[in-house]
Amino acid sequence: MRRFLTIILSLVILSSTFLGTAYAEKVFRWSGSWGNTWDLSFHQGFIWVHMMGLTEGLIKWDKDMNPVKGMAESYTISKDGTVYTFKIRKDAKWSNGDKVTAYDFEYGIKYILSPKNGRGSFFGGAWYIKNAKDYANAVISDPNQVGIKVLDEYTIQFTLDGPHPDFLTTCALPTLYPMHRTSIEKLGNKAFDAGNLVTNGPYKLVGYTPNVEYILEKNPYYYDADKVEVDKIVGKLGGDPFLMYRRNEVDLINVGAAQLPVIEKDPILKKELITFPQSTVNLMYFSYFEHPAFDDRRVLTALQKAIDKEKICKFVYRGLAKPAYSVVTDLIPGSTANDPEVVEKFRFDPEAARKLLAEAGYPGGKGFPTVHFLIHSGQANDPLILAVKSEWEKNLGIKVIIDNYEQGVWSVKRFEIQSEPTFTFSGASYLYPDPAAPLTLNYAEGCLVASLKTKDLVEKVRLEKEQTEALKAGDEKKASELAKRIHNIIYTRSTPEARKILSLVQQAQRTTDPKKRLELYRQANKIRDINMYSSFPLVQPMSARLVKSNFEVPFNKYLVGFPVGFAYIRTK
Amino acid sequence: MTQYIIKRIGWIIFNLLVLSLIAFILIKNVPGSFLELQILIGQAGTMGTGLTISEVEKVRGVETEMMKRWGEDVPLWQQYLTFIKGLVTLDMGPSFRWPTQTIEEIIANTFPVSFTIAILAVTIAIIIGIPLGVLAALKQNSWIDYLVSALVMVVSAIPNYVMAVFVIFLFSFWIPILPTYGWGQPKNYILPVLAMSFGPIGSIAGYMRTSLLDALKQDYIRTAWAKGGTERHVIFGHAMKNSLIPLVTILGPMISHLILGTVFVEGMFGVPGMGQYFSQAAGSRDYPLMMAQTVIFGLILMIMNLIVDIIYFFLDPRIRVSRR
Numbered sequence: 001m002r003r004f005l006t007i008i009l010s011l012v013i014l015s016s017t018f019l020g021t022a023y024a025e026k027v028f029r030w031s032g033s034w035g036n037t038w039d040l041s042f043h044q045g046f047i048w049v050h051m052m053g054l055t056e057g058l059i060k061w062d063k064d065m066n067p068v069k070g071m072a073e074s075y076t077i078s079k080d081g082t083v084y085t086f087k088i089r090k091d092a093k094w095s096n097g098d099k100v101t102a103y104d105f106e107y108g109i110k111y112i113l114s115p116k117n118g119r120g121s122f123f124g125g126a127w128y129i130k131n132a133k134d135y136a137n138a139v140i141s142d143p144n145q146v147g148i149k150v151l152d153e154y155t156i157q158f159t160l161d162g163p164h165p166d167f168l169t170t171c172a173l174p175t176l177y178p179m180h181r182t183s184i185e186k187l188g189n190k191a192f193d194a195g196n197l198v199t200n201g202p203y204k205l206v207g208y209t210p211n212v213e214y215i216l217e218k219n220p221y222y223y224d225a226d227k228v229e230v231d232k233i234v235g236k237l238g239g240d241p242f243l244m245y246r247r248n249e250v251d252l253i254n255v256g257a258a259q260l261p262v263i264e265k266d267p268i269l270k271k272e273l274i275t276f277p278q279s280t281v282n283l284m285y286f287s288y289f290e291h292p293a294f295d296d297r298r299v300l301t302a303l304q305k306a307i308d309k310e311k312i313c314k315f316v317y318r319g320l321a322k323p324a325y326s327v328v329t330d331l332i333p334g335s336t337a338n339d340p341e342v343v344e345k346f347r348f349d350p351e352a353a354r355k356l357l358a359e360a361g362y363p364g365g366k367g368f369p370t371v372h373f374l375i376h377s378g379q380a381n382d383p384l385i386l387a388v389k390s391e392w393e394k395n396l397g398i399k400v401i402i403d404n405y406e407q408g409v410w411s412v413k414r415f416e417i418q419s420e421p422t423f424t425f426s427g428a429s430y431l432y433p434d435p436a437a438p439l440t441l442n443y444a445e446g447c448l449v450a451s452l453k454t455k456d457l458v459e460k461v462r463l464e465k466e467q468t469e470a471l472k473a474g475d476e477k478k479a480s481e482l483a484k485r486i487h488n489i490i491y492t493r494s495t496p497e498a499r500k501i502l503s504l505v506q507q508a509q510r511t512t513d514p515k516k517r518l519e520l521y522r523q524a525n526k527i528r529d530i531n532m533y534s535s536f537p538l539v540q541p542m543s544a545r546l547v548k549s550n551f552e553v554p555f556n557k558y559l560v561g562f563p564v565g566f567a568y569i570r571t572k
Numbered sequence: 573m574t575q576y577i578i579k580r581i582g583w584i585i586f587n588l589l590v591l592s593l594i595a596f597i598l599i600k601n602v603p604g605s606f607l608e609l610q611i612l613i614g615q616a617g618t619m620g621t622g623l624t625i626s627e628v629e630k631v632r633g634v635e636t637e638m639m640k641r642w643g644e645d646v647p648l649w650q651q652y653l654t655f656i657k658g659l660v661t662l663d664m665g666p667s668f669r670w671p672t673q674t675i676e677e678i679i680a681n682t683f684p685v686s687f688t689i690a691i692l693a694v695t696i697a698i699i700i701g702i703p704l705g706v707l708a709a710l711k712q713n714s715w716i717d718y719l720v721s722a723l724v725m726v727v728s729a730i731p732n733y734v735m736a737v738f739v740i741f742l743f744s745f746w747i748p749i750l751p752t753y754g755w756g757q758p759k760n761y762i763l764p765v766l767a768m769s770f771g772p773i774g775s776i777a778g779y780m781r782t783s784l785l786d787a788l789k790q791d792y793i794r795t796a797w798a799k800g801g802t803e804r805h806v807i808f809g810h811a812m813k814n815s816l817i818p819l820v821t822i823l824g825p826m827i828s829h830l831i832l833g834t835v836f837v838e839g840m841f842g843v844p845g846m847g848q849y850f851s852q853a854a855g856s857r858d859y860p861l862m863m864a865q866t867v868i869f870g871l872i873l874m875i876m877n878l879i880v881d882i883i884y885f886f887l888d889p890r891i892r893v894s895r896r
Contacts, residue, residue: 036670118671189672210670211849212755212842238839238848239753240740247744247752408604408857 028551028569029234030252031241033562038192038205040174041111041118047174048559053203053216053233053566055178058086058105058156059171063554063568065433067169071100071178071200073154081163081512086171088154093221094180095204102156104200108179110135110143125170127442128160162509165517166434173431202228202567211237216566228567251548254561257318260544269546278543279331279558280429281324282384284373286454286534287414287422288461291369293360294421295453302356304346304536306395307388311348313539316383320544324537326529327428327438331557334435334521337540342529350395357396365397372422373402376410384538385425417458427541431558435521436508444505444524448490450533451498460489497531500524573885577878584874588867592659595866596652599859606668606857655863668858670849675864678849683831683868686845690830692765694823697772702819704773705780710807712785720777728774733836736767740840753842764841768834772826779822783815790814813887820883824876832869 035046040055060070069075073089092100111117113126115138127133130147134140147159160167170176180198184191191197194208194215202222207215216233218225236244241253242262246269255263255273263269286294293299309323325346326337336342354364362368371392373385389400403422405413414424430437452460463486470479491499501524508520543561547553552570553563563569646654658664664675673681708720727735743750743763754760787793788811796806835847846865853861 037672039671042671189666192672209755209844210673211838212844236753236842238842240737240840243737243740243744243752247748249751249753406604407855408602408609410604411608412603 025232026230026571027232027234028230028252028566029236029250030563031236031239031244031250032252032254033235034237036210037118038194038197038208039118039189040108040177040179041114043118048562049214049216049235050177050199050201051172051174051559051565052563054197054199054201054205055174056201057171057173057177058088059168061172061556061564063564065556065558065564067172070172071105072171075168077168081165082160084158084160084167085151086156086158088156089223090154091223092200093223094198094200095219095221096180096183096198097221098180098182098198100178100200101153102150103153104178104181105156105176106148106150107181107184108177109148109175110146111179111184112175112177113146114143125164125167125173126175128162128164128167128170130159130161163512164436164509165512165514166432166436169432169434202565203233213237224567229571230566230569233566245546248548251551252553252563253546255544255546257316257320260318260320263546272546272549274545274547274555275320275542276555276561277329277331277557278429278541278561279329279431279433280427280541280560281327281329281537282321282425282427282539282541283324283327283535283537284388284423284425285536286450286457287374287418287424288416288458289418289421290454290458291421292454293362293369295455296360298356298360299362300532301345302353302360302396303392304532305349305353305356307391307536307538308348308350308395309539312384312387312391316387317539317541321539321541324540326525327535327537328525328529329430329540332430332433332435332438334439334518334525336522336526336529339526339529342526345530346532353395362398365399368396368398369421370399370401372418372420373400374410374414374418374422374424375402375404376407377404378407379425380404382425388538415461417461423536429558429560433558435518435525439505439508439521439524441505441509444502445490447498447501447528447533448494450535451495451531452489452493456489456493460486463489495531497527498533501527573882577882580878580881584871584878587874588870589656591870592656592863592867593652595863596648596655599862599866600648600651602857604857606859609856655860658860659864659867664860664864667853667861669852669856669861670858675860678861679846679864679868682844682846682849685843686831686834686847689761689764689768689834689843689845690827692761693768693830694772694827696765696769697776700769701773701776702780704777706784706807706812708777708781709784709788717781720781724774724778724781726774727770728778730770731836732767732771732834733840735770736763736837736840739763739766753840755842755844760841760843764834764837764843767837767841768830772830775822775826776819779819780815783818784811787811787815817884817887820880820887824880825873828869828873828876831872832865 033045033049035044035049036042037044038046038050038054040047040050056070058070058072058075059067062068069089071088071092072086075084075086077084086102086105088100088102088105090099094100094104109126109129113132113136115136127136131140131145132147135143135146147161149157149159151157158167178200180191180200183196183198187196194205197205199205199219200222202219202224203216204219205214206217207213214235214237216235218228218231222228236250239249241250242255242259244250245253263273313319313321313323324337325343326335326339328335328337330337357363357365357368373389375382375385379385385402389402392398392400428438449457449460463482467479467482467486470476470482504520504524504527508517508524511517511520543555543557545553545555545561550572552572554565554568556562556564655664658675662676666672666674667678670678704720704724708717708724711717730738740752740763743766744752750759750763752763788807790811793806793811796810801809831845832847832850834843834845835851837843838845838848846868849861850865850869852858853865
């Protein structure tokens with residue numbers, strides 16, 4: 001009996017010791033992502049999940065958002081800054097054990113650009129590659145004309161349309177990611193299903209229930225797998241995040257101003273609340289309409305100065321935002337968001353705003369046209385929109401009507417020529433900390449258009465629609481004539497300041513000296529901010545997150561507050 | 573009876589064709605397209621790299637592989653015939669919004685989930701609703717009747733997503749025994765089914781009460797009493813059977829609506845059902861899925877009505893006589 005008891009006791013001790021030292025799987029559950037497909041050519045939430053852990057580019061971001069080598073072992077840049085040559089690391093493997101080659105990068109980038117695939121409009125640095133934009137927009141059909149060349153199995157070369165010093169940083173973005181050719185060619189669409197998706201990042205996709213959740217597990221073939229601490233990532237795609245967090249069903253959620261009073265009262269939640277600035281500006285901008293009042297700088301300044309942004313940030317956002325005076329946030333180098341001259345020009349001053357409006361011929365708002373806010377159903381409950389309406393009505397005596405449309409209808413309406421002055425609302429986020437991120441050539445050309453008088457803008461839009469019709473009808477001659485007229489409007493009727501912005505951006509893109517480049521972008525930003533054109537910056541929102549105290553998560557200020565990467569999450 | 577069912581199935585096919593044609597015309601005339609919304613999503617948050625208006629115009633002329641069958645270059649009648657062909661051959665192609673899944677796969681994956689939840693909710697509603705209605709009718713104008721009527725009114729008026737929050741608080745916070753979110757285990761069914769059953773409980777109890785009160789006033793009930801029937805015999809043998817007929821009428825549409833109309837409850841609890849897919853399809857102009865959803869909803873409704881009529885046939889001898 002004694003012997004029997006000894007054996008039992010030993011077994012119990014042994015098993016408890018074993019259980020005590022057994023490896024406990026580390027799982028991180030979060031709520032705040034969304035998406036419908038893991039195909040990288042569709043621009044929606046899951047491309048950011050790819051970036052956070054599934055797929056890795058030639059360059060990646062470290063936990064402090066500095067670009068570091070990812071799949072690239074080394075790289076060289078030509079003297080004129082237009083040719084980038086990358087050597088791929090030999091130990092890079094896909095989640096099925098295959099080696100990652102230069103051909104995978106060529107295939108992936110061309111797959112994403114191809115007009116036959118998902119057609120996400122965001123192409124990031126891919127548009128710097130020679131002919132990439134024309135290929136994406138089906139202007140050219142031969143993918144071999146795109147400036148990507150595989151020199152050998154582990155060497156890839158990109159020829160750009162000009163020197164773009166930020167190209168290296170954009171190599172960390174999903175539009176320059178590799179894709180696993182064999183699985184896509186073999187399985188077609190099914191290659192993007194959980195279990196089939198082959199990835200080269202620190203995690204692989206093992207489960208996905210649409211509208212419910214997805215599960216990622218550590219990729220054992222990842223070259224840095226030893227440094228990845230969390231074994232499993234669970235993304236919840238629905239539910240009430242705040243309830244789920246309080247029930248301990250998730251470890252990370254986004255919180256908004258409405259939840260702050262509850263969090264403030266709870267000592268545990270208060271301790272777990274993390275707030276940080278975000279590279280986003282919420283703004284309103286003109287739609288297409290014709291009215292001389294909106295060509296008058298005094299009116300445009302009055303409209304800005306009549307909005308009490310401080311009050312909106314304090315009461316609407318409960319401190320989770322700060323007033324914005326530039327469309328480029330102060331997180332972007334070269335931003336003039338805090339330039340005293342810019343801030344002073346648009347600072348809240350209802351008295352001055354009324355005076356400016358009166359000088360323009362609209363004393364007390366008399367005779368001023370009714371202004372419309374064209375919004376979609378997703379914006380119907382946005383208190384910022386109601387706050388701006390209230391500020392303008394109260395401080396300037398003008399009438400504002402909110403026209404709320406279903407999102408699909410809105411997406412068409414916003415491109416139509418409106419019969420009365422109309423504004424739409426949006427948020428602008430800049431994805432990486434470089435002055436070129438907001439001031440692209442595309443944007444600078446857009447400044448020319450934005451500086452046009454409302455009459456000229458409407459004429460341009462009408463001609464563009466005629467041009468589209470002519471192209472559809474196959475009348476190339478007419479289309480070409482119309483293109484000349486459009487070009488003429490943009491380049492002869494835009495303001496000198498707008499042309500100066502374009503010239504500064506063009507100069508900056510050719511400049512390799514970082515200091516000089518930054519100064520050129522700063523000048524361009526300031527001219528844009530002072531002359532403001534058709535966008536009114538309103539607020540710069542902050543991110544607020546609740547994170548369980550046993551996790552340490554580095555956040556990405558440039559990607560609407562997602563974690564920088566799941567591989568950087570640590571347990572405490 | 574067989575002849576009647578065959579005739580009804582013929583009408584169902586005809587009605588579905590008419591329904592699909594009307595839906596097709598309406599859907600193709602709604603402003604906005606999947607591509608435009610895709611561009612919109614791409615632009616949101618990437619202002620600097622988004623497209624300008626002239627580029628949007630250009631992109632409008634570009635079609636992805638999956639969109640070719642719904643493309644502008646093919647006449648509308650041809651697009652419609654392609655859809656019908658796909659419907660008949662069960663090859664409706666991929667969804668726009670869920671490009672790695674075909675319409676058939678989406679339906680095959682989500683219908684069983686939605687159907688199970690709907691049937692469970694209706695079953696609970698029947699089990700609770702019928703006795704409540706009977707009790708209220710038998711105790712007419714008593715405090716029991718008033719209490720049941722008040723309860724019926726409250727649960728019928730409160731939307732199921734409010735009930736969802738209520739059951740979460742009840743069973744996940746006050747009595748923390750169930751998870752608020754998730755799928756795959758039997759316990760995940762409990763909260764969504766409960767949240768969805770409150771409305772039907774109210775409707776069924778309300779119908780049952782009114783129907784039974786009506787039946788109790790009928791001459792045949794008076795005759796049954798006069799013949800010396802017991803309470804049990806008169807109420808459960810005669811009145812109940814007839815008062816169930818109006819109830820059967822509402823069960824068909826109730827199940828159809830529960831299968832597709834549970835968007836909020838699905839989202840709240842993480843139920844991978846049809847409701848969310850179909851509501852998102854309309855919002856993202858996913859034409860193939862929108863068309864399929866309309867036809868499926870019509871089909872479920874018509875089949876439910878057919879089943880109700882067949883049940884009527886067995887419940888009510890007058891219907892059997894009139895159809896002879």
